[in-house]
Amino acid sequence: EPAEYSQLLDGAESVHLPLRTVLYEANGPIAHVFFLERGVASIIAPVGDGVSVEVGTVGNEGFIGLPLLFGADREPNKAFIQIADGGVRVTAAVFQTSVAESAPLRALLLRYAQSYLSQVSQSSACNRAHSIEERCARWLLMTHDRVAADEFPLTQEFLALMLGVRRAGVTVAAGMLQKAGFIEYRHGRINVVDRIGLENAACPCYRIIRDSYDYDGVARPNG
Numbered sequence: 001e002p003a004e005y006s007q008l009l010d011g012a013e014s015v016h017l018p019l020r021t022v023l024y025e026a027n028g029p030i031a032h033v034f035f036l037e038r039g040v041a042s043i044i045a046p047v048g049d050g051v052s053v054e055v056g057t058v059g060n061e062g063f064i065g066l067p068l069l070f071g072a073d074r075e076p077n078k079a080f081i082q083i084a085d086g087g088v089r090v091t092a093a094v095f096q097t098s099v100a101e102s103a104p105l106r107a108l109l110l111r112y113a114q115s116y117l118s119q120v121s122q123s124s125a126c127n128r129a130h131s132i133e134e135r136c137a138r139w140l141l142m143t144h145d146r147v148a149a150d151e152f153p154l155t156q157e158f159l160a161l162m163l164g165v166r167r168a169g170v171t172v173a174a175g176m177l178q179k180a181g182f183i184e185y186r187h188g189r190i191n192v193v194d195r196i197g198l199e200n201a202a203c204p205c206y207r208i209i210r211d212s213y214d215y216d217g218v219a220r221p222n223g
Contacts (some may be wrong), residue, residue: 005105007094007097007098007101007102007105008090008094008095008098008105010094011090011091011094012035012088012089012090013088013089013090014086014087014088015034015086015087015088015089016086017034017036017039017081017084017085017086017087018081018084019081019082019083019084019153020080020081020082021080021081021084022078022079022080023041023064023079023080023081024064024065024075024077024078024079025075025078026045026046026075026076026077026078027074027075027076028074028075029073029074030065030067030068030072030073030074030075030092031091031092032065032089032090032091032092033063033064033065033068033089033090033091033092033095034063034064034065034087034088034089035060035063035087035088035089036058036059036060036064036085036086036087037060037085037086037087038059038060038083038085038146038147038148038149039059039081039083039084039085039086039087039146039147040057040058040059040081040082040083040143040146040147041057041058041059041064041079041080041081041082042054042056042057042079042080042081042082042162043055043056043057043058043064043077043078043079044077044078044079044080044161045076045077045078046077046078047164052078052161053127053161053164054123054161054162054163054164055077055120055123055124056116056119056120056123057082057119057142057143057146058079058116059145059146059147060146061112061115061146061213062112062115062116063109063112064079065092065095066113066116068092068095068096068099069099069109069110069113070113073092082143082158082162083143083146083147083152083153084153085147114212115212115213118208118209118212119209119212119213122205122208122209122212123205123209125205126138126203126205127163127164129203130203130205131173131203132163132165132169132170132172132173133172133173133176133177133201134201134202134203135163135173135203136159136163136170136173136174136177137177137182137198137199137201137202137203137206138202138203138205138206138209139159139162139163140177140183140190140192140198141195141198141199141202141206141210142206142209142210144192144195144198145210150191150192150193151189151190151191151192152189152190153188153189153190154188154189154190155188156170156171156174159174177198177201180194180197180201181193181194181197182194182197182198182201183198
């Protein structure tokens, strides 16, 4: 792991994070900061009438608990596990002390924060400008990047939540991607068959978001 993580590692605890594990409730206190291995966490914001929409995703390129980096102690949105895996966590106190005492660590985490904010803003624009099929392809590619496996669990209900659309729209979009031979979908699992084809089906937002993380960024502290 990067040398910047040495102090964080001293206080790290390995954790197993099953599907749908809630890391923070909306406006809830941040007791721990989480670093994932090959799992993916989703950050969702409420939009009224019990409906929520994904505003960001985090994998092993970053960490969950970003407000702590800026001195806040609460997460405004709900954060939960969308792809199960393990990881490590450190207490808020250890995280804040490490950041305060290490300028290199602070700089590294701030670079990630800039990339994450770019993802959030680009995704927001994408949701207004592009088709469900393009957005679906973008989301699948972003997840594929993080899990480092061609196959991963995903239900259409879950994908509809992530994209903020009705399930019927996701069914049509996923069906088009499958018919084109880019993915296979069965029994709640997605298999990426043609990565290049899926990239061509996605909107330009995928590459814009991916390029924003193209630096010597936040490697997970346990590997």
